[in-house]
Amino acid sequence: MGKLTTTSSSQHSLSLPSDGNVSDDIEKTSCASAAGSINDATPLDSDDAGRPATEDEIKTLRHVRDRIPMRVWLVAIIAAAQRFTYWSTQVTWQNLIQYGPDDAIPGLLGLGQAAGVTINNAFNVVIFMLPLLIGPIADGHLGRYRTLQICNVVCLVGMALMLGFSTPPAVRAGAALPGFMVSLVLVAIGLGGVQTVTSPLIADQYNETVPKIAYRRHGRERVVIDRDMTIHYIYSIYFWLANVASLGMIPASLLEKYASFWSAYVMTTAVLALSCVVLYFGKPYFILCAPSSTVMPHTFRVLVIAARSGFRLDAALPEAQLERGSQVPWDETFIKEMRSGLMAVKVCLVWPFFRLCIGILSSSGIAQAGQMQTSGIPNNLLMAFNAVGLVVVGIVVEHGLYPFLERRRIVFGDMARIVTGLVFMAVSMAYLTMVQALIYAAPPCYSFVQQCVVGPDGDVFTGPNEVNVLVQLPDYVLVSIAEVFALVTGQAYAYKQAPANMKSMLQSIYAVFNGIGYLLAVLISPAAKNPDLVIMWASLTGVMGAATVVFWFCFRSYDRREAAE
Template identity: 70%
Template sequence: MEKYVPEKDERAPSAADTTALPTSSNERTPSMILEDLSDSGRPATEEEIKTLRHVTDQIPLRVWLVAIIAAAERFTYWSTQVTWQNYIQYRPDDEIPGILGLGQATAVTVNNAFNVVVYLLPLIIGPIADGKLGRYRTLQICTAFYLAGTCILLGCSTTPAVEAGAALPGFVVALCLTSIGLGGVQTVTTPLIADQYDETVAKIAYRKNGERVVIDRDMTIHYVYSIYYWMANAASLGMILTSLLEKYISFWGAYTLTTGVLLLSVFILWFGKPYFVLCAPSGTVIPRAFRVLWIATTSKFKLDAALPEKQLECGHEVPWDARFVKDIGSGLMAVKVCLAWPILRLCVGITSSNSIAQAGQMQTGGVPNDLLMASNAIALVLIGLVVENGLYPFLEKHRIPFREMARIATGLFFMAVSMAYGMIVQALIYKAPPCYNFPLECQGSDGRIITEPNHINVLVQLPLYILVAVSEVFAFVTGSAYAYKKAPPNMKSVLQSFYASMSGVGYLLAVALGPASKNPGLVVLWGSVTGVMGLTAMDNGQTRKDPVWHGPFAHDVPNSISAFMSQYSALSLIRGLTSRTCTYELKGVNFAYLPLARPHAVENSQPSQKALSPGLSDPASDNVHDRPSGTLDIPEGYISTGNYIPNHNIVPTSALR
């Protein structure tokens, strides 16, 4: 993603300067023009927003501080949890050393149950953060819980504690404290990092070559979340260190490192408060929000039935205004995006637990079986950099739309592919000797259990982690930014908590599948998850009312909740990227226009009344057929191939060349 870096003493060039830069040595050079810039930093006009290229702003230091806090938390989380599969599954004297010796199915179930609690607790913590304590205070308290849990886990993993039988009860207590801490930290850090960028108005800026651009808040927020995920995933590479410490020292050595890194968050939270933008708690809005939704539900799912003027007509006075109802509608748009998250997180849960056990069934060449999972974090960092600094700027430069819904749909598609690959790897394991369908469990000719892994190299698992990384780059980064953008100001943590809770549902599904995580049924398990993820990717619960593309007919809030039920295929979104046709729906009527040309007006023909969708006769609306003749303005950068016709997609000019 290209960022704008302001130059010192920049002022705006004259109109002549912007149209043609001087070429003669006696004329003013671009660097001389830049010295005379005068309107850099002023609010952009609507025309400038439509016509000029958009870029991201500089990132404030306080954003990086929150990112460091999040990175320390993610380092501790991943570096600790990556050891738990072995910690729970194996005994100290097994071929792969562990602590508790409870078996693979139990280990998978415990891991996923922990994630269920972590991702469902935000439903409680989110409203408290927004309405009572504030996000910063909530973050301080939850970090203290998290630190206490990691300290107890460190203590119960030492040799004297294990020999005294304190490992299991200590582990349970550590899980409880850690889950509370993690649930709160991830609830508030996600909105808190976006709070640190407090510019709300699009502004004019000038690049070094004299190009006038618009600093775009939405693009900057997306870039902030990209930084958040880059640093979080870079920090998760700490699992390499803890895997090695687990193998060559012991579990207590690994947990000493994670505890020390978490202390960095405590240090920043203790001394960094004056540097942060803090949002005061605004009082809980949950009761009012539920009341608005109840009114809408009992009014045939009409959200505008909850408007104050509508309620006044019915003789009811309500304690909210029209803006609050619109905010609820906007929040519902963010909720809608999260409906695919349970299946997405189910796949992540399968990857983070079953894939470690799967690696243990293959030949690792002396490398810890949980170390290869670090390739997922490496791929996330590298792919994230390529996508943000290569793919997105390329698409923006060539006017190829690839907005939020298309990105999420792409992420779902890659997750389905990754699960299919995991199934293939498991099938290859079952076809390899010496134990075939029962790796590490079969009996030899002498009656002893063969502990040798099947003869297949663990590197065949590598593409699985890369495919999952591609999915996460497109789905999770975009989902977080979209949820923050759509959430009302006093419900940021609440919306993020719902976002997290959908992930909790996914991990709950993984818990239900835990008993199936055993040989010889693992191929069926991977295959079932592949099928469900594939169906989710093909029929993702999004709506055309929340447009994939930006444009003049885009409406952020539909007039009815029932609009959320209209669904479109993720595959159709991907096909739409190749056609480069931007399609809009305005109250049931589809329009399309193409990015390419300067703005102009086209004649609007009289559509046949038979072609109109029912319920489109509102005289106050902006529908084309409410104005049987006249013109429509086509926005900057788009061209029409003819009259706007209801339910008709205009063919892109690229297809006519």
Template identity: 40%
Template structure:
């Protein structure tokens, strides 16, 4: 009887095993027919296989596109709302020169108010940043900012109708609206970057096979770069509202232009609230500001050296224990390093601010042909829409295929250079405006010419500026657009990646505070922001931006090299091989790759689980052996695996 039971158990076990084998075989067949396969177990891959796989952008989840849509409506609101402000403040309600206006404050005063708004817009997010990182979390804080934002848009809209304007409510209503929009819009802008990054939750690389049969590895760094460029591109599509509101402002009214932006912000708020259960909501990490403050104080007492705030150093050299970890010190050091890199953006924003005020006034001094002068800055959005895909899909892959690592500091330096070129072009253009008639260095200051301005059913026609066509401003906005893509988008990525987990919103807020300082300096320039000193103004800004670019590269270009070295050290690359240069013809000896203390040979196998390890195994050009057209050994066929469990 006992033998029969034992036989029955063995017989049943064999059937179960057979069934499991059949199921496993079926799953393998199904997986092999798809584009890529993901297994739960990390693979064992040879160094040669992993090092020569191309790194690609990961799949973008649908919820991230929804967040990008919110960003689209918010940017539609912001640029559509602020675009008419310079004319709204500068020109009179019934101006004889045919340029729309409402408050009649003049160029200098309007520019001061505009700059003051941006100062507040950039500085106010600090309150929301602390609230987000320590108390409410990013999503709840973001919801609060949108409500404040909507109230600001409503205040501007309600007081821009003809009756409130003639009753003297235009300026108070605008100032209240600026206060609320600056508070809500600044908080929204600061929180959207980390909230957007939260929606991409995959922290581990995966290996997959494309439809072409090529095997590649997903890369978090490339994916985040793509996400931020996508977000910025979508935002610039939204900024095309600039065209709509400035045309409506000229041919209908300011009130209708502002009402459209109010509706668009309501739409953004609705999409944000409806997705509450869908979005990834990272809880607040607790208040780490007291710990960060103690670490900084400890470092300042030790020669302002963050490494000396490390617990091991304090215990060995000071004989005392500290209540923080070495990891906390390292994260804070990286966050402070990011803030140092962002500091030169003060001058960048001085240049950027010219687009929203003085360049609008410059367009007014030119021959417009009936085009609203404050519509021309919308060309900046078009420039970003055109240049963004070219840079993302053509330039970056072109450089990557040739082992040219266009690291963050190099990209920011390039953006600074483009911004300097933009200001230089503006100065030259202003010189040509002053050199042209009929008013020369005093455009629009020829009263006898105002009689040639006639009102028609389509608006105004006649002499409106010196004999320089308004479209000569176009290159300025393309220079500024290139500067934004290279420098501004990279700064978002850099701040997000280098900030400690509990301070991501705070570091983003600090970057906006620096932009606020840029607006402070721009405001300081308003005493000379009028004719005939504008050539000197733009020339000074161009020189200052050029000097900033040179100093920035001189101070921080080593950070790019440190990034590469850190990636190499993460997998044990020592200094015997100059992996930083990646010059064609160099060969990386794989015997120097290490896993722990033991060196690995050519045929050694490793388990890859982090992006740092993948970066350490970046493809290197070789001097000998079978190579393809790019000087790289052909890929050895490998199996499809996930480099970390889960998808």
């Protein structure tokens, strides 16, 4: 590889060695253009293709996304392995924890439904809260690549332990419960770190910042390549591949039911090991951002100054501080970036309610399926329909709906997309309320599913009520639509608004707000029991509906403001 010149967010340039290697101790390149980024990757039909667009062209020409570099796909594959690990293991845990080895639905620990819901959601709390610690480390000290390496290895060790402690000899020795809990902690640390770093790292791989002229439709249409649209599409790829990978829950569920838990974990461990190999050998191809040890102290100082001045960021501007006789090491641009980042943080306030619903669905939704007649289908396999729905809906939205709106110059801004997702999530919770009411209205146990006394001998009936599990399927379609509109847009918005040296940090804040939702799910998990489940689902419907209305009222002007800028 020839000499590569990169440009950091502060516009200082530095050159990489001719072999493109990066020190193992620290990532020493800045976020910058790799040789042949947009210009080499985009085949164009005119001599002026690739030149910067003028103001008039930006206003009048249609905006399109750019071609996606191969290095984006490499990061997406690593992120997909993380999601494969998450779903192909977590989908087994509700049954593993809730049921014992001799129950009608096979398990290992036999701790009951409430314990299963609590442990599942506690795991998610750790995954989404841990980034608050890992994000500053990645941005300020280790760099994103090194942090990703370490977290991947920690996750691999955790999966290997989970595999070992779920084997028959370990179960017979009584090591299943302590071994499972230790491995759970390691997997949570690993997955939390991987998701913290891959989210900004994948967008770092596309670093063209200037709108440029391109030609589409075989050279017949001049268009403007739009960075924001490209970043959104990159996150759609990230999200789409993650959901393709989440289909790993299908073989995992089947292996769990018809073979054993440990056989499902063999598959997961192998995939995770392969991702470590891809990460190691893909390093020369990645665009890496140098960590900045000053960004976090500066950010903290700015926030303290703003808080002391009535929460006004303008008080931290260099000229405002000079008037008070204080000299600060940041400039006006840093304050502007901070303001942009704080806007994204305010938008994150809705994610706890959204993730609360997802957290309850991923545990109590599986338990709800177990209360119905599955006709031999593993009850946790129903979650796979959510992944299938996400894959299909993602394709339809990205390659059908969005291009349709773009061609007609119909603006469908970030806030409108998020609100659309929130509405579908509220409808999803309402549908599950109806399904639970159907279950409670059906014999033989009605509202005391799997625990009623039947027959003259006083036997306790542990089977399902007479409702077919397929009535739950439409809900996974609703949730898929909700996630495609809300989560993809939310991640892209957080990256777009974040200062250059705080991408991991802002993604961490985004993750933490999601983690709060799972924490809320843990707190209400004691309510996940018969005969109160209709009340629980109805309450979630009301909470999600109210959150949607408040969000739209507070942020509806953001799209107009961005369009004006």
